[in-house]
Amino acid sequence: MEKIKADEHLVIIGNGIAGVTLAQRVRQGSDCRITMVSAESRLHFSRTALMYVYMGHMRFQDIVPYADWYWQEQQIELVHDYVERVETGDKKLVMREGVPLHYDKLVLATGSSAAYYDWPGQTLKGVQGLVSLQDLELMEANTAGIAQAVIVGGGLIGVEMAEMLRSRGIAVTMLIRDKLYWHNVLPQEEAQLVTDHIRQHGIELLFQEELQEIVADDAGRVRAIRTRSGQELPCQFVGITTGVQPNVEFLKDAGIDIDRGVLVNEFFETNQPKVYALGDCAQFRNPAPGQPMLEQLWYTGRLQAEALASTLLGDRKPYERGPWFNSAKFFDIEYQTYGTVPAQLAEQHQSLYWQNEEATKAIRLLYDKETARLLGVNLLGIRYRHDLCHHWLQQGYTLHDVMQELPAVNFDPEFFQRYEEALLRQYYTRFPERQPPSKNNTWWELRRRFGLASDTASC
Amino acid sequence: MHTAATLPTSPSPSSGSLNVLKMAGLVLISLGLLGILVAAVGADYLSPVMTGLGGTFILTVGALLYIWQSRRQKSPTEQNHGIWQQEATSRGASAWVIGFVLTGFYVLLYWFPDTLQGLIQATEPLSQWLRGRPSDQWFLYGTFYTLAILVMGVYALLKYRNSRYHIIRTISVMFFQLGFAFLLPGLLLMLNKPEYYFSYFWPLKYDYLFPGTVDYLIRDGAALGVFMVFWGAVFSFLATPVLTYFYGKRWYCSWVCGCGGLAETAGDPYRHLSDKSRKAWRWEVATIYPILGFVILTTLFLWINSWSEGRLLGDLSGGFASTYGFFIGAMFSGVIGVGFYPLMGNRVWCRFGCPMAAYLGLLQKHFSRFRISTNGAQCISCGNCSTYCEMGIDVRWYAQQGKPIIRASCVGCGICAHVCPRGVLKLENGPREGRYAGSPLIGRDELRILG
Numbered sequence: 002m003e004k005i006k007a008d009e010h011l012v013i014i015g016n017g018i019a020g021v022t023l024a025q026r027v028r029q030g031s032d033c034r035i036t037m038v039s040a041e042s043r044l045h046f047s048r049t050a051l052m053y054v055y056m057g058h059m060r061f062q063d064i065v066p067y068a069d070w071y072w073q074e075q076q077i078e079l080v081h082d083y084v085e086r087v088e089t090g091d092k093k094l095v096m097r098e099g100v101p102l103h104y105d106k107l108v109l110a111t112g113s114s115a116a117y118y119d120w121p122g123q124t125l126k127g128v129q130g131l132v133s134l135q136d137l138e139l140m141e142a143n144t145a146g147i148a149q150a151v152i153v154g155g156g157l158i159g160v161e162m163a164e165m166l167r168s169r170g171i172a173v174t175m176l177i178r179d180k181l182y183w184h185n186v187l188p189q190e191e192a193q194l195v196t197d198h199i200r201q202h203g204i205e206l207l208f209q210e211e212l213q214e215i216v217a218d219d220a221g222r223v224r225a226i227r228t229r230s231g232q233e234l235p236c237q238f239v240g241i242t243t244g245v246q247p248n249v250e251f252l253k254d255a256g257i258d259i260d261r262g263v264l265v266n267e268f269f270e271t272n273q274p275k276v277y278a279l280g281d282c283a284q285f286r287n288p289a290p291g292q293p294m295l296e297q298l299w300y301t302g303r304l305q306a307e308a309l310a311s312t313l314l315g316d317r318k319p320y321e322r323g324p325w326f327n328s329a330k331f332f333d334i335e336y337q338t339y340g341t342v343p344a345q346l347a348e349q350h351q352s353l354y355w356q357n358e359e360a361t362k363a364i365r366l367l368y369d370k371e372t373a374r375l376l377g378v379n380l381l382g383i384r385y386r387h388d389l390c391h392h393w394l395q396q397g398y399t400l401h402d403v404m405q406e407l408p409a410v411n412f413d414p415e416f417f418q419r420y421e422e423a424l425l426r427q428y429y430t431r432f433p434e435r436q437p438p439s440k441n442n443t444w445w446e447l448r449r450r451f452g453l454a455s456d457t458a459s460c
Numbered sequence: 461m462h463t464a465a466t467l468p469t470s471p472s473p474s475s476g477s478l479n480v481l482k483m484a485g486l487v488l489i490s491l492g493l494l495g496i497l498v499a500a501v502g503a504d505y506l507s508p509v510m511t512g513l514g515g516t517f518i519l520t521v522g523a524l525l526y527i528w529q530s531r532r533q534k535s536p537t538e539q540n541h542g543i544w545q546q547e548a549t550s551r552g553a554s555a556w557v558i559g560f561v562l563t564g565f566y567v568l569l570y571w572f573p574d575t576l577q578g579l580i581q582a583t584e585p586l587s588q589w590l591r592g593r594p595s596d597q598w599f600l601y602g603t604f605y606t607l608a609i610l611v612m613g614v615y616a617l618l619k620y621r622n623s624r625y626h627i628i629r630t631i632s633v634m635f636f637q638l639g640f641a642f643l644l645p646g647l648l649l650m651l652n653k654p655e656y657y658f659s660y661f662w663p664l665k666y667d668y669l670f671p672g673t674v675d676y677l678i679r680d681g682a683a684l685g686v687f688m689v690f691w692g693a694v695f696s697f698l699a700t701p702v703l704t705y706f707y708g709k710r711w712y713c714s715w716v717c718g719c720g721g722l723a724e725t726a727g728d729p730y731r732h733l734s735d736k737s738r739k740a741w742r743w744e745v746a747t748i749y750p751i752l753g754f755v756i757l758t759t760l761f762l763w764i765n766s767w768s769e770g771r772l773l774g775d776l777s778g779g780f781a782s783t784y785g786f787f788i789g790a791m792f793s794g795v796i797g798v799g800f801y802p803l804m805g806n807r808v809w810c811r812f813g814c815p816m817a818a819y820l821g822l823l824q825k826h827f828s829r830f831r832i833s834t835n836g837a838q839c840i841s842c843g844n845c846s847t848y849c850e851m852g853i854d855v856r857w858y859a860q861q862g863k864p865i866i867r868a869s870c871v872g873c874g875i876c877a878h879v880c881p882r883g884v885l886k887l888e889n890g891p892r893e894g895r896y897a898g899s900p901l902i903g904r905d906e907l908r909i910l911g
Contacts, residue, residue: 025905047842047843050841050843057540057544058541063544063843063847064842064843065843066856066857066860068737068738071907075907168541202535300837300838304837307903326836328838328840328882337882384835384886387837387899388899391836412833415625415886415887416624416628445891448894449894453899453900454894454898454900455900
């Protein structure tokens, strides 16, 4: 594919992490005209940080990573408007307020919004999801002066919402389909640990429960919900956190193939020439085996944008995500994961698992029973080095190789208690024939040996 | 394996609630403040020792009670709830009142110390006991200052109680203030030795290497005075570069220094008020390095003058020194540095004015093993790090590009790493080779903020 030309106009709809990263990376390699359109907010902000604005840790301007001067100096034009429709024949965007915008290349990075499942009463006042800036403003209004809230869904946005509501002293009940919190992602032990911790923070958790209907008061506001099992819970707010769905309605008549999201290949190309889609709103036509069709994470949005930028700059590369990673925080407990740790461990899976007595920290190293190959790492309350974990997974380390380098992987602050000892003890009990490492490698030695550092030195 | 049934599920009380003990704390704080007020204005009617010293004691007890209750109630992750929503910590009306009162106190202290006679008398027994001599405004100031660090040190210890780094660091600043900046100088006076602060060095304590001070120390302090001069010179020119090489500027700024000690304890509730804009950074480099230059020049002129016995420069160098003392020593470090805590954040002096910070910063930037590492591609650009950086560093700028943070101004307090919800940052000392290299797992901008 040819590199985007200097006189061409690249238009990006959406200024979330995917759209912004794309604009930045393309600008680094091209002088083309770049315009970013967003109806949500003129300036890009960190979506994952909305909760901190609600809790008063930050103001909205604090979750904006790049000030105005940055966009001016990078010559990236910002348009705060809503795209009514895309006319792919004329390569034109029809805007709600401004004049139509012509494009040479169009990138759809429109993100997603809360998914609803046709519950009775889901449009009542006081029922909402939390994805956009407008959702946050709505939540401020919806939760003013209320006493009880119910959150539907036991995932990451759900626990964020619970934390937000608790910061205002609102009683929170979560309806969770599984037997434990986030048990469709976390194995039993981790899910139990996190579940207990959330409870300790005063959140009521109802397991194996689902939403049946939302009940209104006379003013058309939520008064209570009824669960599938028939319980009625009084509440003045219902948080819908049962996943997200791509924002693609405005593309209906654009001649762009859509299923749940905009259908793309591994180059993020849609069926229309010069039109691409990525991030939350994109859906892979043929995902690699074992890979999801939709990747709706901050991190994958950024990685996808880096891959597409490379294609637009003339270096046509298929998207390869590399080893999975993710992170979150459940009240006081940080979570990191590297590689693949399934919720249901299979026959061929074996793990070294350790947790402290207070059940606030845990480490799981998952490996293949036959080959001892490292499959994934789960961490609760402990930080590991992403660069080194990535290297282990990328290079196909066995558990035995990992143990040789284990002390170097810790990323906890200075003076913190270290727990590698406990993990190593477990390891030598299980593999008594293995010898302790002849020398302890420091992170700095490994970083140099494996080249785990960028070559640019600009700062 | 724990099960849900074995764990307590007590709901945490809501953040705004006032329990009985908190209320008792507030009552004691009020009584203490009234006592201090009476000592200040009504020394003719009631013994200022009883009202002033007693009031200070009651204030301390009340403050500790209130702090203990309100901080214990919140889990570590809840400590910053509402900071930008409460007016005392978001430049609201009460923040301005506190700012004006603090500023006014500094004005009285520096230029109208006679107005503080009642309070000075209140500390008389303490001064006699510690130093064997009458109290003065500087002893009063030192007492309040030390007390602020100790009481608010408890606040910091509770607020950051899940981090050993912050526990040890906070105890360190409390120790150095109490021991090295309060008890030891007092004890030296008691023993008729020169008053000397072993935890302050040139160029912060600029006069410690002025010829006049050196003469005085050697004349009055005999062997001990010679040691003091030696100690000061060694720390300024040898220990400072060596320690900064190994640990960065934090060994001093957020572990030892009294200004830093106050900022990290009493100033902690205001750390998010520092200006993160590019303009502020431009101001910073435009003020702090000239001030360092001014101290170096002043010191040089004084020595040249001293060696030439006043023939070369006449009184010019003395004027130079007193100008610095007035504008920088008094105006900047005291009035603006502390008085403006509730308005401009807790490190205004350290960031824009302190010559020691400038000197340490140059060493840290160009001659140190210290950096704040970013963990691969884990940053979510949330901005907690930048918001809570008291030095106004846009930490996120680097973190979201996978770059290490190496900035002259960074005092290594470690709060960025503490408030990061994804564990992305780590203060560490490592080889200088590849110090600026970031993670290979993420793309980066070539753009530089200062351009």
